[in-house]
Amino acid sequence: MGIIIVVQPQSGVPVYRQIIEQIRFQIAGGVVRPGDELPSTRALSSHLGVNPMTVSKAYASLEQDGVLVRRPGKPLLVADRDQETVIESRREQVRVALAPAVTRIRQLGLDDETVLNIFRELIKEAKDEEAIS
Amino acid sequence: MSVLKFHDVRRAYVSGKNVLDGVSFDVNKGEVVGLLGRNGAGKTTLVRLAMGMIAPQGGEVSLFGMDPRSQPLAVKRRIGYVSEDQILPGFLAIGQVLQLHRELFPDWDDLMADELLRRYGLEHGRRIKTLSKGQARQVALLCAVCHKPEVLILDEPAGGLDPAARRDFLETSIRLLNESGSTILFSSHHMGDVERMAGRAVMLHDGKVLVDDDLDAMQERFSLLIVPHVDAGPEEDRRARLSAHPDCLAVRDRLDGWHIVIRRTPDGALAAAADLHFDDARATVLGLEELFIELAEGQS
Numbered sequence: 001m002g003i004i005i006v007v008q009p010q011s012g013v014p015v016y017r018q019i020i021e022q023i024r025f026q027i028a029g030g031v032v033r034p035g036d037e038l039p040s041t042r043a044l045s046s047h048l049g050v051n052p053m054t055v056s057k058a059y060a061s062l063e064q065d066g067v068l069v070r071r072p073g074k075p076l077l078v079a080d081r082d083q084e085t086v087i088e089s090r091r092e093q094v095r096v097a098l099a100p101a102v103t104r105i106r107q108l109g110l111d112d113e114t115v116l117n118i119f120r121e122l123i124k125e126a127k128d129e130e131a132i133s
Numbered sequence: 134m135s136v137l138k139f140h141d142v143r144r145a146y147v148s149g150k151n152v153l154d155g156v157s158f159d160v161n162k163g164e165v166v167g168l169l170g171r172n173g174a175g176k177t178t179l180v181r182l183a184m185g186m187i188a189p190q191g192g193e194v195s196l197f198g199m200d201p202r203s204q205p206l207a208v209k210r211r212i213g214y215v216s217e218d219q220i221l222p223g224f225l226a227i228g229q230v231l232q233l234h235r236e237l238f239p240d241w242d243d244l245m246a247d248e249l250l251r252r253y254g255l256e257h258g259r260r261i262k263t264l265s266k267g268q269a270r271q272v273a274l275l276c277a278v279c280h281k282p283e284v285l286i287l288d289e290p291a292g293g294l295d296p297a298a299r300r301d302f303l304e305t306s307i308r309l310l311n312e313s314g315s316t317i318l319f320s321s322h323h324m325g326d327v328e329r330m331a332g333r334a335v336m337l338h339d340g341k342v343l344v345d346d347d348l349d350a351m352q353e354r355f356s357l358l359i360v361p362h363v364d365a366g367p368e369e370d371r372r373a374r375l376s377a378h379p380d381c382l383a384v385r386d387r388l389d390g391w392h393i394v395i396r397r398t399p400d401g402a403l404a405a406a407a408d409l410h411f412d413d414a415r416a417t418v419l420g421l422e423e424l425f426i427e428l429a430e431g432q433s
Contacts, residue, residue, distance in 0.1 A: 009325035012418030014349040042311045049303050050329045051165050052311050057349075107415060 003032050003039070007048045015050055019058035021096075024067065027078055028086065028093040037075040038068060135159040136197055136284055136316050137183060143191030144178055152178045154340035155192070160284075160318055165310065167331035167348070168320040169425060174337040176320040177216075180288040183318070184214055196284065210238060213277030215270070216288035221261045227272055228257030231279075238280035246279040249305065267298040274302060278309050285309060287319035291326060303329060324422040334421075338429055348421070355382075357419045358402040360411045361390040374409055383427045394419065394427040 005022045007015055026032045038044075041059060045052035059076060062068040069077045081089075105115050137160040144153045152175045160166050168176050181187050182194045185201030185208065194201060201208045221230055227250070235241045250256070253271045261269060270290070277285060285306065291299040303326060309315050321327050327334065328348065336344040344351070360375065362368065372391060376384050380396040395402045399416035406414035419427075 007329070009328035010420045010422060012352065012420045014352045015328060016349055017353075045311060046304060046307055048329075049300065049307060051307065051332060053163075053165070053332050103415070107413070 002036065005044070005048060007050055016054045016058040016061070019044075019048075019055065020061055023058070023062060024089070025093055027067065028090045030086075032078055034078050034080040036078045038078070040075060134162045136162050137318060138193070138195045139179065139182075140194075141192035142179070142182060142189045142194060144175075144182065144187070144189055151340045153182075153189075153337075156337070156340070156342055157192075158335055158342060158345055160316055162283075162316055163314050164333060165317040165331045166319075167327035167334045168318060168337070169327065169334055170320075170337035170343075171429060175340050176337060177288055179337070180216070180286055180318070180320065183286055184212075185209075210280075211282060212284045212286060213280065213282035214286045214288075215273045215277045215290045217290070217292035219270075219273050221269060221272060221276075223260065223262030225261055226257065227255055227259050227261065230261065230272065230276065231257070234276050234280065241280045243279075245281075246275060249275045249279070253301065267294050270294060271298065271301065274305055278305060281309070281313045282315060283313075285315050285317045285319075287317065287321075289320055289322065291321060291323055299323070299326065306330065324420075324425070328421055336425060336428070344425075344428060351424065352418070352421065353398065355394060355396055355419050355424055356399045356402045356416050357423070358393040358395050358406055358414055358416045359387075359390050360393065360406065360414045371411075375411075378405060378409065380405060383430065385427075394424070 003023065003026055005019055007018055009015070011018070013021075023032070023038075038059070039047065041052050041055045045055045048055070059068060063070050063076070066079055066081075069079045071077065139159075140157050142153050142156045143151070145151050152173075156175070156179065168179065170176050178187070182189055183196065183201065185205050188202050196208045197211060199208050231246055235243070249271075253268065253275070255264075255268060255272065261272070264272065274290065277287075287306070290306075291302055294302065306317060306319075307330070310317065317330070319330065331348055334344060334346060334348050334351070335342060360371065363371075372384055372386075375381060375391055375393050378393075378395070380401075382394040382396060385392045393402075395405060395416075397405060399418060402416035403414060406412075406416070
């Protein structure tokens with residue numbers, strides 16, 4: 001399967017939410033594209049070692065939000081969305097990922113410029129690492 | 134539809150101490166319920182009651198609407214059972230054990246049994262007494278699932294198994310869920326396994342049901358609020374203010390501050406802290422293990 005989902009018990013985040021977030025993330029990042037098929041509930045549940053009800057709960061929620069499309073008797077599909085929505089969704093994913101860090105940073109009392117510099121350094125390091133590998 | 138029912142169940146040790154002191158809950162068809170609680174909380178006693186191995190001294194236990202004591206055969210045909218201390222006769226070969234089960238259960242699935250044996254790397258000719266603890270448990274699980282039971286009852290099934298064997302166990306149980314839509318009641322100390330498998334948790338404490346709730350909902354409803362200690366000022370007063378909050382379940386003194394388990398989302402917890410003028414508080418989600426420990430300790 002093209003999609004990568006890793007479930008971490010004991011993280012404090014319910015398993016179905018972890019599945020939802022990771023699927024959304026990979027759609028926003030373009031790893032999984034509109035029209036791609038999702039593994040069946042059964043396949044994903046045995047692959048992850050989780051209760052099939054948990055997987056169907058995650059799928060149902062994504063379907064509700066228009067992220068996935070259900071077709072009778074066939075695998076779920078990633079829904080078509082226009083470019084603007086995709087970009088908006090990427091922005092939203094970044095916001096979700098960074099919000100907890102922002103809270104921590106503000107608690108540390110660093111000034112904005114220092115924090116932004118650290119962030120730029122981190123991005124540079126990540127890019128350098130990708131270039132090497 | 135309820136398939137397993139405990140109604141006001143009471144049972145005491147020979148010493149007279151109550152193990153179960155009025156336990157009531159239903160397990161519905163297709164549900165996976167994790168049975169939690171410390172050692173001595175009464176989990177094994179409850180499982181043994183469901184299996185009809187012992188009788189309740191008060192209240193009622195029923196499976197598929199039947200009493201497991203008065204209709205043992207009709208009930209046992211429809212359930213599978215594995216426990217930590219289950220003993221299979223050592224002098225029998227695996228094939229003979231399987232043959233016994235095939236004769237007992239009309240719905241026995243030979244293909245599934247052979248496939249699981251291969252997966253576990255076991256052969257029909259091996260004698261039970263030559264198996265390791267983990268392998269013996271795998272045979273027990275195989276015997277418990279190959280007649281496609283409507284209800285699977287597991288008492289610390291992974292107790293003493295290594296991570297690979299535990300993973301096999303989990304996968305086999307999940308396969309049963311996928312293929313037969315079975316109902317599972319299992320007790321475990323591995324909170325990670327509970328989180329993977331169960332949709333609902335029932336926690337026993339002092340012979341009573343302390344928590345009976347949807348696991349996802351629980352994780353979303355509770356969080357941990359951390360209020361840093363201050364160098365000066367009356368700490369006890371801070372503690373009292375925190376404890377007095379209606380959503381507060383437990384307050385503990387830790388190295389980095391007061392740790393408060395609160396019946397709120399992290400955002401809600403921060404709002405509660407702001408109401409109490411603790412502006413330097415932070416809030417995080419709470420792992421299930423911590424949550425259950427805090428809930429149990431908060432009781433005593």
